[in-house]
Amino acid sequence: MTKSELILRLSEANPHLYQRDVERIVSTIFDEVSWAMARGDRVELRGFGAFSVKKREARIGRNPRTGTAVSVKEKFVPFFKTGKQLRERLNDND
Amino acid sequence: MADRTVTRAQLSEAVYQEVGLSRNESSDLVESVLDEVVDALVRGEVVKISSFGSFSVRQKGERIGRNPKTGDEVPILPRKVLVFRPSHVLKNRINDALSGETKAS
Numbered sequence: 001m002t003k004s005e006l007i008l009r010l011s012e013a014n015p016h017l018y019q020r021d022v023e024r025i026v027s028t029i030f031d032e033v034s035w036a037m038a039r040g041d042r043v044e045l046r047g048f049g050a051f052s053v054k055k056r057e058a059r060i061g062r063n064p065r066t067g068t069a070v071s072v073k074e075k076f077v078p079f080f081k082t083g084k085q086l087r088e089r090l091n092d093n094d
Numbered sequence: 095m096a097d098r099t100v101t102r103a104q105l106s107e108a109v110y111q112e113v114g115l116s117r118n119e120s121s122d123l124v125e126s127v128l129d130e131v132v133d134a135l136v137r138g139e140v141v142k143i144s145s146f147g148s149f150s151v152r153q154k155g156e157r158i159g160r161n162p163k164t165g166d167e168v169p170i171l172p173r174k175v176l177v178f179r180p181s182h183v184l185k186n187r188i189n190d191a192l193s194g195e196t197k198a199s
Contacts, residue, residue, distance in 0.1 A: 001134040003143045009130055014123075021113050025123050028112045029105050030146045034184055036100040038191035043100040048128050049176070053188055076192045078147070078185065080178035089136050090151060090174040 003030075037078050047085040054079045135176060145183040152177050 001009075007026050011019045033051055036043045043051040058074040082090075106121035113120070134141050135151055142148040151174050159170040 001130075001139050001141045003146075006127070006130055006134075006141075006143075010123075010126060013126065021115075024113055025109050025120075026127060028108050029124060029127055030143055032100070032105050032108045034146060034187055036098075036104075037184070038187050039098075040192055041098045041100050045102060045105075045128060048132065049178075053192070074193070076188050078178075078180040078188055080149075080176075082176040086132055086135070086176065089132065090176060 040076075045083065047083050049083040049086060050081050052079050052081070053077070143181075145181055147178055147180040147184055150177050150179070151175070 003026060007019065007022050010026065011017065011022045014022065033043050037051055037053050040053055042053075053076050056075050056077060059072050061070050061072040062068065063070055102121065102124055105124045106117065109115070109124060110117050110120040115123070131141050131149065135149060138151055140148055140150040154173050154175055156172045157170050159168050160166065161168055
C-alpha cells in the first residue's frame with residue numbers, strides 16, 4: 001500500500017470529506033512524526049509502535065575495498081519498535 | 095535527546111489545526127490512518143509512505159536461542175517481524191536538525 005492508496009482507502013471510508021483534506025490529514029500525521037524525531041523527541045503510539053532517534057557515535061571506518069581508514073562523523077538514525085498489539089496481530093493469523 | 099514524547103493526542107491536535115474538523119473527528123481520523131496501515135501489514139503488504147519510509151513484514155525462521163540467565167537452550171519459533179526502513183528524506187531531516195545541536199551539549 002502506498003501513501004496514495006492509503007488516501008484513497010480513507011476517502012472511500014469517509015465520503016463526507018474532500019479528498020484534498022484526506023491528503024492533508026495523512027501528510028500532517030507523518031510530518032508531525034518526522035518533525036518530532038527531528039527535534040529528538042520520541043513518538044509513542046500505543047498498540048502500533050514507537051519511533052525514536054538513536055545516536056551513532058563518530059568512528060573510524062574503513063573503506064572495505066582499499067582498507068584505508070576514513071573518519072565517519074556521528075549521525076542520528078530513526079528507529080521504530082513495533083508495539084505489542086501489532087506484533088501479536090502479525091502473528092495470530094496463522 | 096528524547097526530551098519529550100509525542101502521542102496520539104499531539105497528532106490529533108495537529109490534524110485539528112490543519113484541517114477544519116472537530117477535535118473528535120480529528121482523533122478518529124488519526125486512528126483510522128493507523129488502522130489502515132496495520133490492516134495492510136497484517137494482509138502482508140508493504141506500506142510505503144513517500145518521504146517518510148516503508149514498513150514491511152519479514153518472516154523469521156525457527157532458531158535455537160538461549161536463556162541468558164540459565165544457559166538453557168530454548169527454541170525460538172518461526173514468527174513475523176515488522177521492519178521499518180526510513181526514507182532518505184527522513185534521515186536527512188533528522189541529521190540536519192540534530193547534528194549541529196549536540197556539538198554544544
